[in-house]
Amino acid sequence: QVQFVESGGGLVQPGGSLRLSCAASGSIFRIDTMGWYRQAPGKQRELVARITRRSGTTSMITYADPVKGRFTISRDNAKNTLYLQMNSLKPEDTALYYCNSLGNPYWGQGTQVTVSS
Numbered sequence: 534q535v536q537f538v539e540s541g542g543g544l545v546q547p548g549g550s551l552r553l554s555c556a557a558s559g560s561i562f563r564i565d566t567m568g569w570y571r572q573a574p575g576k577q578r579e580l581v582a583r584i585t586r587r588s589g590t591t592s593m594i595t596y597a598d599p600v601k602g603r604f605t606i607s608r609d610n611a612k613n614t615l616y617l618q619m620n621s622l623k624p625e626d627t628a629l630y631y632c633n634s635l636g637n638p639y640w641g642q643g644t645q646v647t648v649s650s
Contacts, residue, residue: 537555545648548621561610567635584607
């Protein structure tokens with residue numbers, strides 16, 4: 534199974550932006566579905582955004598309602614990397630963010646995002 538290393542988190546003020554990266558240990562070219570997840574203290578891990586490869590260069594993308602219009606997921610198969618652009622961040626976005634491929638039981642360490650003034 535391909536394993537992932539997340540990076541790009543940090544402390545940001547409300548309204549700010551961050552770009553998370555997820556580097557894979559191998560090729561992601563043949564991985565159909567990848568996603569970003571987050572886990573806030575005392576809560577279960579939840580799906581934030583998912584990208585599913587379709588034919589050619591098209592993809593199907595879904596977002597959790599709380600992040601629609603603010604977050605953008607993308608993938609670069611040549612760099613074996615998944616991204617999450619997060620804009621207009623809110624305190625409720627504070628969480629440990631993970632990436633993974635669908636059905637992969639192995640999880641990385643995540644990257645901490647803290648939104649606070």
